[in-house]
Amino acid sequence: MVFKKRSDYGFNAFNVPRAPRSIRRRGRAKRTVEDSQICAFELLASLAGKLLQESESSASSNASEGHDHVTIGKDVVKQEIHYQDKPLKTESVEQGSFEVSVVASESTTENSDNLKGFTHAGDDAILERTSIKKQRAFSEQISGDLKAVICKGNVAYGNFPGNVDRCSPNFGELCDGKSENEFKKERDSKGLETGALSIGNTCPLKDPVSMTFPAPINSNRDVKLTSHRDPLLNASFSRHRNDIKLGSRDDDDKNFSRFNKLTNRFKASRPPTCIGDRRIRKLLTSKYWKVAPKLKDFEHSRADGGIKPLYRKRKTYYNYDRCQYDTYKRRKFFDRSSIVTYDGGISSESVSNSPEKVMNGDKSSSAAMLNGACGISSLHTSHHASNKSNDSHVKFSIKSFRIPELYIEVPETATVGSLKRTVMEAVTALLGGGIRVGVLLQGKKVRDDSRTLSQTGISSEDNLDALGFTLEPGPAKAPPPVYSEEPPLLLSCDAAAQNLTSSSATPVVDTGIPDDTPGSSLLTNSANHMDNNHELVSSPTDMLTDKSLPDSRALVPVPAMNVESLAVVPFNQKIRKSELAQRRTRRPFSVSEVEALVQAVEELGTGRWRDIKLRAFENADHRTYVDLKDKWKTLVHTAKISPQQRRGEPVPQELLDRVLAAHAYWSQHQAKQQGKHHPGTLRITDAQADRNGVAAIPTVTM
DNA sequence: TTTAGGG
DNA sequence: CCCTAAA
Numbered sequence: 001m002v003f004k005k006r007s008d009y010g011f012n013a014f015n016v017p018r019a020p021r022s023i024r025r026r027g028r029a030k031r032t033v034e035d036s037q038i039c040a041f042e043l044l045a046s047l048a049g050k051l052l053q054e055s056e057s058s059a060s061s062n063a064s065e066g067h068d069h070v071t072i073g074k075d076v077v078k079q080e081i082h083y084q085d086k087p088l089k090t091e092s093v094e095q096g097s098f099e100v101s102v103v104a105s106e107s108t109t110e111n112s113d114n115l116k117g118f119t120h121a122g123d124d125a126i127l128e129r130t131s132i133k134k135q136r137a138f139s140e141q142i143s144g145d146l147k148a149v150i151c152k153g154n155v156a157y158g159n160f161p162g163n164v165d166r167c168s169p170n171f172g173e174l175c176d177g178k179s180e181n182e183f184k185k186e187r188d189s190k191g192l193e194t195g196a197l198s199i200g201n202t203c204p205l206k207d208p209v210s211m212t213f214p215a216p217i218n219s220n221r222d223v224k225l226t227s228h229r230d231p232l233l234n235a236s237f238s239r240h241r242n243d244i245k246l247g248s249r250d251d252d253d254k255n256f257s258r259f260n261k262l263t264n265r266f267k268a269s270r271p272p273t274c275i276g277d278r279r280i281r282k283l284l285t286s287k288y289w290k291v292a293p294k295l296k297d298f299e300h301s302r303a304d305g306g307i308k309p310l311y312r313k314r315k316t317y318y319n320y321d322r323c324q325y326d327t328y329k330r331r332k333f334f335d336r337s338s339i340v341t342y343d344g345g346i347s348s349e350s351v352s353n354s355p356e357k358v359m360n361g362d363k364s365s366s367a368a369m370l371n372g373a374c375g376i377s378s379l380h381t382s383h384h385a386s387n388k389s390n391d392s393h394v395k396f397s398i399k400s401f402r403i404p405e406l407y408i409e410v411p412e413t414a415t416v417g418s419l420k421r422t423v424m425e426a427v428t429a430l431l432g433g434g435i436r437v438g439v440l441l442q443g444k445k446v447r448d449d450s451r452t453l454s455q456t457g458i459s460s461e462d463n464l465d466a467l468g469f470t471l472e473p474g475p476a477k478a479p480p481p482v483y484s485e486e487p488p489l490l491l492s493c494d495a496a497a498q499n500l501t502s503s504s505a506t507p508v509v510d511t512g513i514p515d516d517t518p519g520s521s522l523l524t525n526s527a528n529h530m531d532n533n534h535e536l537v538s539s540p541t542d543m544l545t546d547k548s549l550p551d552s553r554a555l556v557p558v559p560a561m562n563v564e565s566l567a568v569v570p571f572n573q574k575i576r577k578s579e580l581a582q583r584r585t586r587r588p589f590s591v592s593e594v595e596a597l598v599q600a601v602e603e604l605g606t607g608r609w610r611d612i613k614l615r616a617f618e619n620a621d622h623r624t625y626v627d628l629k630d631k632w633k634t635l636v637h638t639a640k641i642s643p644q645q646r647r648g649e650p651v652p653q654e655l656l657d658r659v660l661a662a663h664a665y666w667s668q669h670q671a672k673q674q675g676k677h678h679p680g681t682l683r684i685t686d687a688q689a690d691r692n693g694v695a696a697i698p699t700v701t702m
Numbered sequence: 703t704t705t706a707g708g709g
Numbered sequence: 710c711c712c713t714a715a716a
Contacts, residue, residue: 583710610704625704630710633707705716 394453398469440468587622589631594651597628597635598658605666606632635659 408426410419439446439458446456458467589597600616609625617623638646639656 586710607705609706627710629706703716706714708713709711 392454394458437469584622588648591649591651591655593617593620593623594631594635594655597631598655598662600628601632601666602658602662605669606663607666632659632663636663639663 408419408423410422414422439456441456441458446458448456596616597612600612604611604615606629609629612628613623613625617628635651635656636659638651639659643650643653
C-alpha cells in the first residue's frame with residue numbers, strides 16, 4: 001500500500017518546502033485577523049448605538065407605523081450584517097460570546113446553501129412584520145428541513161453538550177422542538193433594539209447547561225458554531241461526533257475536566273487520570289464502527305474521547321500507520337509540526353434511513369443536509385437520477401459522512417494561527433484531491449455506477465439500513481496524507497499531494513472494508529529476500545511517485561471562508577485527537593505476510609524485530625516491529641494449538657511448522673546471531689545466509 | 703528507540 | 710493491538 005519510501009518524503013518532498021506560499025498566506029491571514037477584530041468590534045459598537053438610537057427615535061411612531069420602524073431596523077440590520085460578515089468571520093476562539101453573536105449573525109446572513117431557507121425565515125421574521133404570517137408559513141413548511149440541517153450542524157461541530165445548546169440557541173430551539181415562531185417572536189421583540197447582536201447575546205443566556213461546563217469549553221463551543229459554515233470541514237469532522245458519542249456518558253465530568261486541561265494546550269503531559277481515557281477508548285473502539293449516532297444524542301457528544309493518546313508520542317506513532325516512519329524522519333528534519341492525514345481508511349459515514357421523515361418536499365431538505373453536512377451535493381442529484389423511473393422513490397437522509405482522518409500534530413509552541421493554517425492545509429489538501437462519494441451496501445462497496453438502485457438492492461426499505469455512503473479522497477480511494485510544517489517550513493503541497501497519490505496508488509487497507517492488499521508489498525519483499533536484494537522494494541515506490549506527480553496539485557488556495565473555518569480548528573484538533581485515540585485499524589496478517597515474517601525470523605531469529613521489519617516489511621508501514629513481534633507471538637501460539645481452535649484466516653500448516661521450528665531453534669540459540677547452528681531440526685541454508693553473517697537462515701527440515 | 707512481555 | 714518497563 002503505502003509504498004512511500006522514506007527517501008521520497010525526506011528529500012523530494014521536504015527539501016523543497018514551499019516556504020513562499022505558506023509564508024505569504026500566513027502573513028496575510030494574520031493581518032486579516034487583526035483587522036477584522038478591530039473592525040468587528042468597532043462595527044458592533046457603533047451598530048449597537050445606532051440601533052439603539054433608531055429604535056428609540058422611532059419608538060413613538062412605531063406604534064402606529066410599525067412599518068417604518070421595521071423598515072429602519074431592517075436596513076440597519078442588514079447593513080450591519082454585511083459589515084460583520086467579513087471581519088467577524090475571522091474571530092478566534094477567545095472571543096467568547098462575542099464570537100457567538102458573530103457566528104449567529106453570520107449564519108443568519110450568509111446563507112450557505114443549505115441554511116438558506118432557515119436564514120431567510122429568520123431574517124424576514126425580524127425585518128418584516130408585515131410578512132410574518134407568510135414567513136411563518138414558510139418557516140413551518142421548511143422547518144422540518146431546517147431542523148434536520150441545523151441539528152446536523154450542531155451535532156457535527158458541537159462536541160460538547162453545552163455547545164449545541166449554547167451556541168445555537170436558535171438552532172437548539174429548533175432541534176428541541178421549539179417552533180421557529182418562537183424564535184421569531186423573540187427576535188421580533190428584541191430585534192430592533194439590538195439587531196443582529198441580539199442573536200448572539202441571547203445565546204449565552206439561554207444556555208441551559210453553561211453552568212455545567214468550565215469556562216474553557218465555552219470558548220470552544222463558540223468556535224464550533226462557526227464550523228457549520230464550512231461544509232467540508234464539517235464533513236471531515238462529523239465522524240468525530242460519532243466517536244464521541246460513543247463515550248460513556250457517565251464519564252462526562254471526568255472528561256470535561258480533562259478536556260479543559262487539554263484545551264489549554266494542544267500538547268499536554270499525560271493526563272493524570274488515564275482510566276477514564278482508556279475506558280472511553282475501549283468503548284470507542286468496540287462500538288466505533290457499529291453505532292450509528294442519532295441526532296438526539298448530540299447533546300451528549302463529547303470530543304475528548306481519546307485525547308490523551310494524542311499527547312503521547314507512542315500513541316501517535318501507532319496511529320498513523322502510513323506515516324509513522326516518515327513522520328519520524330520529518331521530525332528529525334524540522335522537529336516542528338507535522339500534519340498527516342491519517343489513513344482512516346475509506347471514509348464511511350453513517351446514514352440514517354428515515355423514510356418516514358423524509359417526505360414530499362423534504363427532498364430538498366435532504367439535499368440541504370447533505371450540503372451542509374458534507375459539502376457534497378452530488379449525492380442528492382444522483383439519487384434523483386436513479387429514482388426517476390417511478391413513484392417508488394428511495395428516501396433516506398444522510399446524517400453524516402465520514403472522511404479520512406486527518407492527523408495533525410503541532411508543537412506546543414506553535415501558534416494558534418499556525419495550527420489553523422496547518423489544519424486548513426490538511427483539509428484543503430484532502431479536498432484538493434477531489435472527493436468522491438461512495439456507496440456501501442451491506443458494508444460492501446457498490447462500484448457499479450450504472451446499476452439502478454433497485455438493481456443494486458437499495459430500493460427496498462429493509463436494505464436501507466445497510467446503505468452507507470462514504471467520502472472518498474479524490475480519484476484514488478486512499479486517503480491523502482498531508483504533511484505540513486509549522487513556522488519554519490511548510491511542506492509543499494506537492495509533497496502532500498504526492499503522498500496522497502502515492503499512497504492511493506497502493507490501495508491501503510481500508511478501515512471499513514479491508515481490502516487486504518498488503519500482500520503485494522510483501523511479495524515483493526519476499527522476492528527480494530530470495531535475492532538477498534532489498535533494493536527492489538523501491539520499484540513500486542518509484543512508479544507511484546511518477547504517477548502521482550502529474551496528479552499532484554498544489555493545495556487549493558485557501559479561500560476567504562477558510563478564515564472563519566479556522567476557528568473550528570481547535571475542535572478539530574480535539575476531535576481529531578479523539579480519533580487518534582482510536583485503536584488503529586486491524587489488519588490481519590495475510591498468509592503472504594506470515595510467510596515473509598516466518599522467513600525473516602528464520603533468518604534473523606527472534607529478538608531482532610527491527611531488522612525483521614526492515615527486511616521483510618519495510619514497505620509495510622503499517623506493520624511495526626512491535627506488530628511483527630506480536631504476530632510472531634500469536635503465530636507460535638497458533639502453531640501450538642489444535643487447528644480447530646484456530647481462528648481467522650487459516651495459516652498453512654507448513655508455515656506453522658516452520659514457526660515452531662524457528663521458535664524452537666531460536667529459543668535454544670537465544671538468538672545468538674552468530675551463525676553456528678545445530679543442524680538438528682533446522683537446516684541452515686548457506687545460500688540464504690545473511691550477508692552480514694549475523695545469522696544463517698535455518699530452513700525447517702520437515 | 704527497541705526489546706520483551708503482560709494485558 | 711495496546712501499553713510499558715527496561716535496556
